[in-house]
Amino acid sequence: MSSKALVLFDSMYVREEVVQYSIELAKRMDYALVILILLALDSEDAKYANDFEMRARETLEGPMMSAGQADIPVEAEIRMGDPASELMKFLAGSRSVDTIIWGGPRDVGTPRLNKGHWLTRMKDMLGCPVVVPSKKP
Secondary structure: OOOEEEEEEOOOOOOHHHHHHHHHHHHHHOOEEEEEEEEEOOOOOHHHHHHHHHHHHHHHHHHHHHHHHOOOOEEEEEEEEOHHHHHHHHHHOOOOOOEEEEOOOOOOOOOOOOOOOHHHHHHHHOOOOEEOOOOOO
């Protein structure tokens, strides 16, 4: 299994339907999962980096356990800084992914990549599809 799906969250809010969608896709496509939490961190927030990382690691426990219970190989990583820059650095570090599954924001029922979102501005440079799961009606 060399194919991977990147499950991308740009906050510490992890939507359960995204985790379940990712697991089901991984089963169908024989993917391993890489869960990446990107946290926007500026110089003012830098003094809280350790706290943010600890909370993000706690946030990842549930999705990691769910994937493990489904026998899906899974790894996780946390990056802090400018989300677009951190994603590109992550992918450049020999991380070949076949699909990116975006976790979306917590405050909308059906997340969409709007024109102002950083991921929309760079999705054509990623070299793979970006999937945005939503709740089933």
